Amino acid sequence: MALQLVxxxxxxxxxxxxxxxxxxxxxxxxxxxxxRLYQPDSRARLLExxxxxxxxxxxxxxxxxxxxxxxxxxxxxxxxxxxxxxRGEYARALARSICAEMHSGFAVLRSHLPxxxxxxxxxxxxxxxxxxxxxxICAIWADCRERFGQDGHYLFGHASIADAFYAPVAARLRSxxxxxxxxxxxxxxxxxxxxxxxxxYRAALQxxxx
Numbered sequence: 001m002a003l004q005l006v007x008x009x010x011x012x013x014x015x016x017x018x019x020x021x022x023x024x025x026x027x028x029x030x031x032x033x034x035x036r037l038y039q040p041d042s043r044a045r046l047l048e049x050x051x052x053x054x055x056x057x058x059x060x061x062x063x064x065x066x067x068x069x070x071x072x073x074x075x076x077x078x079x080x081x082x083x084x085x086x087r088g089e090y091a092r093a094l095a096r097s098i099c100a101e102m103h104s105g106f107a108v109l110r111s112h113l114p115x116x117x118x119x120x121x122x123x124x125x126x127x128x129x130x131x132x133x134x135x136x137i138c139a140i141w142a143d144c145r146e147r148f149g150q151d152g153h154y155l156f157g158h159a160s161i162a163d164a165f166y167a168p169v170a171a172r173l174r175s176x177x178x179x180x181x182x183x184x185x186x187x188x189x190x191x192x193x194x195x196x197x198x199x200x201y202r203a204a205l206q207x208x209x210x
Contacts, residue, residue: 003030004059006049008037010204014115014168017200018068019056021164024196026079033059069103072161086156091148095155095162098140102165109133113172117204122177137169138184145183153190167191171201 005023007016023030035045035055043053050057050066057066058074065074076084085092108129144155144162151157155166170188173180180188191197 001061003028004033005030006033006035006046006055006057006059008035008055009207010034010200011117011208012115013037013055014171015054015068016056017115017168017171018164019058019071020200021167021194021196022068022072022075022084022161023058025084025159025161025164026075026082028079068165069099072099072164076161083158084161086148086158086160086162088148091156094144094147095160098144098155099162099165101140102169106133106137106169109137109169109172113176113178115168115172116175117171117201118208119175120177121175126178134173134178134180137166138181141166141187142181142183145187153187155187159194159196163191163194167194167197 003023005016005019007013007020010016020032033049035042035049037055046053046055046057049059050064052066054066056068056071057064058071060074065071072084075082086095108127112123112127112130141155148156152159154160155162170191172178173184174188174192192201
């Protein structure tokens with residue numbers, strides 16, 4: 001049985017994007033099962049695949065794995081040769097720390113700047129609390145790039161789960177035309193040049209236009 005990833009709308013579902021990018025990093029073939037969100041039958045359709053009724057969920061031969069962080073860890077363990085986490089004990093610990101922070105934090109940013117890949121318009125007013133989230137994210141990126149980014153343009157040099165987790169944030173910052181420090185702006189551009197992200201981005205635009 002090939003792996004199957006159940007996702008939501010590509011334009012809006014940031015958690016689906018994280019899991020999809022992690023799968024792309026694993027380099028393994030998989031089938032995509034899309035359930036459009038915000039439809040009358042969305043939850044019923046999702047419950048056919050996921051015990052939580054949410055996306056993403058990875059369907060394996062042994063059963064479902066849900067939640068993007070759990071999916072990322074499962075893939076890292078199953079495909080160790082792909083090095084989904086950075087090399088080095090502290091680099092991996094730091095990568096896990098910032099992924100956990102993203103997983104549980106930045107609620108104001110999520111609320112005021114929801115992912116909308118097709119958007120290209122600034123907010124008329126950015127709340128101070130949202131700006132504080134953005135400042136913290138930029139500080140995370142600068143720290144990772146300074147410590148571990150010497151061998152490439154991603155947070156830890158090569159693309160990793162950390163980049164998969166922060167790609168939807170980078171997309172928000174571009175979609176809402178947020179002015180960024182030089183290092184953060186360069187990192188956003190790196191993610192937009194990432195082939196795996198580009199494929200998702202093009203599909204998201206087609207989804208909206210179609």
